[in-house]
Amino acid sequence: MITLKNIRKVFTSGDNKITALNGIDLDIKGGEIFGIIGFSGAGKSTLVRCINMLEKPTAGEVIVNGQNLTQLSKGELRLARRKIGMIFQHFNLLWSRTVFENVALPLEINGVSRDKIQSKVNELLQLVGLEDKASAYPAQLSGGQKQRVGIARALANDPKVLLCDEATSALDPDTTDSILKLLQDINRKLNLTIVVITHEMHVIKEICDRVAVLDRGQVVEVGPVIDVFTRPQSPVTRRFINSVVKTDIPEVVRNRQIELKANGSPAKIVRISFIGQSAGEPVITQLIKNFNVTANILYGNLDHIKDTIYGMLTLELTGQEQAVNDALQFLKGQNLQVEVIQHV
Amino acid sequence: MFSAEELPQLIQLILEGLWDTSYMVSLSVLVSHLLGIPLGVILVTTEKGHILECPIVNKFLAVIVNATRSIPFIILLVAIMPLTKLLVGKTIGPTAATVPLVVGATPFVARMVETALKEVEWGIVEAALAMGATPWQIIRKVLLPEAMPSIILGAAITTITLISFSAMAGVVGGGGLGDLAVRYGYYRYETELMIPIVILLIILVQVIQMIGDYFSAKLNKK
Numbered sequence: 050m051i052t053l054k055n056i057r058k059v060f061t062s063g064d065n066k067i068t069a070l071n072g073i074d075l076d077i078k079g080g081e082i083f084g085i086i087g088f089s090g091a092g093k094s095t096l097v098r099c100i101n102m103l104e105k106p107t108a109g110e111v112i113v114n115g116q117n118l119t120q121l122s123k124g125e126l127r128l129a130r131r132k133i134g135m136i137f138q139h140f141n142l143l144w145s146r147t148v149f150e151n152v153a154l155p156l157e158i159n160g161v162s163r164d165k166i167q168s169k170v171n172e173l174l175q176l177v178g179l180e181d182k183a184s185a186y187p188a189q190l191s192g193g194q195k196q197r198v199g200i201a202r203a204l205a206n207d208p209k210v211l212l213c214d215e216a217t218s219a220l221d222p223d224t225t226d227s228i229l230k231l232l233q234d235i236n237r238k239l240n241l242t243i244v245v246i247t248h249e250m251h252v253i254k255e256i257c258d259r260v261a262v263l264d265r266g267q268v269v270e271v272g273p274v275i276d277v278f279t280r281p282q283s284p285v286t287r288r289f290i291n292s293v294v295k296t297d298i299p300e301v302v303r304n305r306q307i308e309l310k311a312n313g314s315p316a317k318i319v320r321i322s323f324i325g326q327s328a329g330e331p332v333i334t335q336l337i338k339n340f341n342v343t344a345n346i347l348y349g350n351l352d353h354i355k356d357t358i359y360g361m362l363t364l365e366l367t368g369q370e371q372a373v374n375d376a377l378q379f380l381k382g383q384n385l386q387v388e389v390i391q392h393v
Numbered sequence: 394m395f396s397a398e399e400l401p402q403l404i405q406l407i408l409e410g411l412w413d414t415s416y417m418v419s420l421s422v423l424v425s426h427l428l429g430i431p432l433g434v435i436l437v438t439t440e441k442g443h444i445l446e447c448p449i450v451n452k453f454l455a456v457i458v459n460a461t462r463s464i465p466f467i468i469l470l471v472a473i474m475p476l477t478k479l480l481v482g483k484t485i486g487p488t489a490a491t492v493p494l495v496v497g498a499t500p501f502v503a504r505m506v507e508t509a510l511k512e513v514e515w516g517i518v519e520a521a522l523a524m525g526a527t528p529w530q531i532i533r534k535v536l537l538p539e540a541m542p543s544i545i546l547g548a549a550i551t552t553i554t555l556i557s558f559s560a561m562a563g564v565v566g567g568g569g570l571g572d573l574a575v576r577y578g579y580y581r582y583e584t585e586l587m588i589p590i591v592i593l594l595i596i597l598v599q600v601i602q603m604i605g606d607y608f609s610a611k612l613n614k615k
Contacts, residue, residue, distance in 0.1 A: 101523055103519060103522060103523060126525075127525040127526070127527065128525060129525070130522075130523060130524065130525035131524065131525040133523070134523075135520070135523040137516060137519075137520065139514075139516055141514070141516040141517050141519065141520040142517075142520075143517060143535060143538070143539060144539060144613075144614050144615040145538045145539050145541065145612070145614055146538070154521070154524065154534065155524040155525075157530075157534065158521070158524050158525060158526045158527075158530050158534070159525070186614040187614075188614055188615050202520075202524075206524075212523075
């Protein structure tokens with residue numbers, strides 16, 4: 050649905066040249082929710098603006114729905130943009146228009162007749178659950194309601210793609226979740242391709258199918274969210290995962306390790322990740338029954354990534370070296386993601 | 394001092410002045426906005442990075458606007474007499490006075506409108522661009538309606554400024570309340586006539602400001 054080929058964007062101010070995007074290649078499939086995560090300054094807002102050409106890439110190609118946007122005339126680009134919806138962090142609604150009139154704006158721009166506007170806007174307000182706010186002004190709405198208006202407005206011309214630029218960053222956690230749920234509903238109901246830009250791993254974890262991690266204008270990691278979560282490759286990705294799943298070893302445990310090592314009975318700290326159905330199996334019980342080791346649970350967490358159950362357990366294994374190694378071997382054979390954290 | 398017999402004549406004089414002032418000011422407010430609003434829109438939209446970016450036009454207009462605004466009104470009044478003669482066929486009277494008033498007020502209006510349009514958050518313009526709006530649609534459906542409360546406040550300020558400018562139009566026989574106050578109060582020391590005129594002017598300015606505030610607040614949904 051969306052193909053980005055070697056996108057570069059260089060901002061020039063006087064003699065200063067800042068490379069915001071440095072060779073981005075991405076392929077976003079039709080009907081998926083694709084997340085782009087990065088810290089501020091990573092270039093993610095610039096990247097999403099390249100998809101609808103609000104920012105013209107310095108080099109590279111943007112292909113949306115089979116159309117190469119970088120080669121279109123101004124008029125053709127305007128027509129193409131009517132099929133690409135966009136929502137914003139600060140909603141960007143018109144203060145002088147009611148909710149109804151705000152949602153009607155893209156239809157007016159597209160030259161839709163008055164009767165059709167009336168029925169389409171009502172349908173959209175129903176979809177986002179704001180039928181009763183049609184004649185309210187944006188200033189009278191809460192943040193979450195404003196974003197719902199933004200979503201209704203973005204969907205007015207039946208776009209194929211919805212771009213979300215930090216759409217939940219200005220909202221509280223509860224409202225964030227309700228907006229994410231709405232986006233997920235829309236994705237399923239309308240089979241809409243959604244691109245989500247965010248700095249919150251929570252957002253990626255809740256709704257995205259695939260994710261790209263952006264760092265200093267480059268994609269450092271891309272893949273299904275579950276894979277990126279369980280097998281992060283880059284330090285940036287680890288930092289993001291840490292923000293939602295605690296994986297650091299507390300200082301106290303670290304000191305204890307040093308002590309144990311000095312006493313000649315070293316412990317191994319092991320992180321086990323469970324995905325999907327393996328999360329339901331009694332692995333730890335088997336481990337203790339079958340091997341002469343003690344397993345001390347340091348930290349555990351059961352969570353979900355979109356619709357997949359995902360668990361993580363940090364264990365401290367002590368015992369004879371052979372027994373510990375056998376136990377590890379057993380764990381690795383259980384279709385689990387096992388990681389020995391060597392830090393002493 | 395005025396005698397009792399003279400009173401109806403004085404009232405007549407004041408009413409005529411009030412009419413002339415209203416006529417001159419409202420006509421020049423109207424025309425200066427018809428010219429100034431498009432000029433303000435062009436000043437904003439031709440800026441770098443805006444929807445009709447065009448640095449040459451932008452610089453050129455900015456210089457013209459600044460130049461016109463730097464000329465003292467009294468000089469402008471006399472200097473453009475040939476233009477006035479060309480446009481209205483004479484250089485004396487309220488209609489003739491509107492020409493310099495419009496020339497003086499248009500760049501002022503343009504800057505007011507420019508400031509008002511710049512208050513519209515860029516994000517809103519960006520949202521319209523993302524919808525595939527044409528520059529004209531953005532101006533008509535986004536920029537002007539969003540800036541309207543500020544534009545109206547600016548119009549009230551322009552109107553009040555034009556009332557005081559219109560007093561100077563008396564120099565070229567423009568007439569009006571201000572002219573009356575200058576002639577009787579300043580040249581002839583007849584404060585009995587000047588005081589009611591000044592009070593009338595104060596009331597006029599208050600009323601205009603109130604009307605401006607009212608409509609601006611009514612339209613402001615922010």
